[in-house]
Amino acid sequence: MIFFMDLQMMLLDVIYFILRNSLRIVMRPRTKPIDGELVLITGAGGGLGRLFAQEFTKHGAEVVLWDINSSSNEQTAKLVREMGGKAHTYTVDVTKKEDVYQNADLVRKDLGRDVTMLVNNAGVVAGERMLDCPDELVERTMKVNCHALFWTVKAFLPQMKAQNHGHIVTIASVLGLFSTACVEDYCASKFAAVGFHESLAHELLADEFDGVKMTLVCPYIVDTGMFEGCKIRYEVELILPPLEPQYCVEQAMNAILIDQPLVCIPRLTYLPFLSRALLPWESNVVTYRFMGSDKCMVPFIDTMKKQAANAAIAVA
Numbered sequence: 507m508i509f510f511m512d513l514q515m516m517l518l519d520v521i522y523f524i525l526r527n528s529l530r531i532v533m534r535p536r537t538k539p540i541d542g543e544l545v546l547i548t549g550a551g552g553g554l555g556r557l558f559a560q561e562f563t564k565h566g567a568e569v570v571l572w573d574i575n576s577s578s579n580e581q582t583a584k585l586v587r588e589m590g591g592k593a594h595t596y597t598v599d600v601t602k603k604e605d606v607y608q609n610a611d612l613v614r615k616d617l618g619r620d621v622t623m624l625v626n627n628a629g630v631v632a633g634e635r636m637l638d639c640p641d642e643l644v645e646r647t648m649k650v651n652c653h654a655l656f657w658t659v660k661a662f663l664p665q666m667k668a669q670n671h672g673h674i675v676t677i678a679s680v681l682g683l684f685s686t687a688c689v690e691d692y693c694a695s696k697f698a699a700v701g702f703h704e705s706l707a708h709e710l711l712a713d714e715f716d717g718v719k720m721t722l723v724c725p726y727i728v729d730t731g732m733f734e735g736c737k738i739r740y741e742v743e744l745i746l747p748p749l750e751p752q753y754c755v756e757q758a759m760n761a762i763l764i765d766q767p768l769v770c771i772p773r774l775t776y777l778p779f780l781s782r783a784l785l786p787w788e789s790n791v792v793t794y795r796f797m798g799s800d801k802c803m804v805p806f807i808d809t810m811k812k813q814a815a816n817a818a819i820a821v822a
């Protein structure tokens with residue numbers, strides 16, 4: 507009897523959340539205030555990381571910027587300070603767990619307060635075909651895009667749990683929800699990031715830490731240079747062009763500020779995610795061929811090769 511009552515309640519809840527989330531597409535819910543929050547962003551010296559730093563600053567948050575590259579990180583801090591914001595820079599290689607733990611302690615000591623929002627944004631890609639890809643590059647991708655999430659979350663989640671207040675944002679990718687050819691390292695690491703994020707979200711809810719929010723951000727190609735050259739069929743690209751970095755970050759910010767658990771940017775990319783789960787493998791393969799998404803990474807890999815060759819000439 508209790509089982510059937512629970513079942514009924516669960517079905518009602520399922521329907522309620524479907525309706526509520528559908529309604530949210532047309533009627534945007536109120537955004538939460540984040541002024542006074544301490545936001546730590548990894549990979550803050552680069553494309554999306556820098557824009558996140560500026561966007562969080564616009565909303566009144568104080569930012570802690572982590573990047574492996576000190577000078578680009580300082581440049582981000584300069585931009586934040588020019589906006590009247592507060593920025594604190596740390597040179598951190600997020601693949602080195604001791605580096606992460608030591609710098610987390612340093613942040614706490616320097617600022618005398620806890621990080622309340624963590625944006626795991628640092629990311630890399632090898633840009634080589636599977637059999638050409640040096641082992642070190644495969645390992646680097648897994649360490650930056652996946653392992654580092656464990657180290658940063660271990661460093662900052664305990665204080666968020668103690669306050670039952672905080673927010674963890676994972677910048678994954680649509681390539682963590684469906685895959686394409688010739689980016690095996692990246693897809694493996696982003697699928698892992700999605701799995702990590704979702705499992706942690708379930709753990710927090712199961713343990714009733716509902717004050718610690720989680721947002722998984724899955725963007726399509728963004729024009730930051732990371733995937734320079736990646737190209738799908740011309741006619742399809744007209745409907746699905748690469749994203750402007752600023753647009754991508756604004757969409758992600760909206761999702762964060764309404765505590766949305768998952769956002770795919772743009773919305774159209776929910777379709778291949780669904781079709782991967784629902785259609786036969788062969789149906790997806792023919793769709794990929796039609797859309798030119800089976801070979802979309804070939805020009806990207808060529809671009810990476812050319813860039814590497816030019817860099818080698820510059821050094822010689």
Ligand SMILES: NC(=O)C1=CN([C@@H]2O[C@H](COP(=O)(O)OP(=O)(O)OC[C@H]3O[C@@H](n4cnc5c(N)ncnc54)[C@H](OP(=O)(O)O)[C@@H]3O)[C@@H](O)[C@H]2O)C=CC1
Pocket residue numbers: 548549550551552553554555572573574575578598599600601626627628629630650677678679680724725726727728729730731732733
């Ligand atoms: N660009 C795209 O098309 C998409 C990107 N994404 C994801 O968005 C995130 C941001 O990407 P994007 O801004 O384009 O990339 P960028 O390469 O522009 O920025 C990434 C930043 O992370 C830094 N970084 C790299 N390795 C480390 C490390 N070990 N420790 C600390 N910092 C590190 C980089 O430093 P340095 O420059 O010195 O290497 C760089 O400043 C990534 O997670 C990426 O996977 C998701 C979907 C699409």
Ligand SMILES: CC1=C(/C=C/C(C)=C/C=C/C(C)=C/C=O)C(C)(C)CCC1
Pocket residue numbers: 678679680681685686725726727728733736737738742746775778793794797799802
């Ligand atoms: C596979 C695939 C597509 C192309 C996806 C591409 C090209 C994604 C690139 C994503 C990147 C570069 C993410 C970085 O994190 C379509 C056309 C959407 C639809 C069919 C399936």
